Amino acid sequence: MNFKLSGHHLEITQPLREYVETKLERVIRHFDQVIGVSVLLTVDNQTEKDKRQRAEINLHLKGKDIFVESHHEDLYAAIDALVDKLDRQVIKHKDKVQNHDRVALKYQATADEARL
Template identity: 40%
Template structure:
């Protein structure tokens, strides 16, 4: 799995890098077919001009075969944002994996409910 971590209006420290990689290990345990994950850690000042607190944002774009997943978390602490981002990504991965398994088990055939199409009244009595 290829993980790239970058910062926007913030320098990514070694501790932040380690925290992100440790949290993403949990995601990888649930789904091993991840091609790449791009994580962007940023300081969002949009609410600072009107007296609001500066907000830390953690975003992740994950590529799996045929699909991209995007998650974003805003918190007042960067490590809280990283934790929330990893939890959201983990939920999306488990949901995606469940959908893939459901498609495999259903297959292209018909459901067993549709096997007998003749109504019971139409069958002639012997």
């Protein structure tokens, strides 16, 4: 898995890098077919102080790319919200890929015979 962490108007410190990596372990635990992760942390110079910190992620999975972004006044809270959103989307994608609600052909044939 390729992992890229970058910051705009922000220096990426070692504790911040470790925090992002530990949060992303939860996503990788749910779906192990992750090819690449690109995280961008930004501090905007807006007049609004409540949504000044922004975190966005581009997750490259086998068969799909997922993009999620989050805004908050605290960067760590923005990362938490980002990982929550990403986790929901990855689980939804995993369910679509696995799709356990199909009926196997051998059971479908016996169900058709039972209706007759």
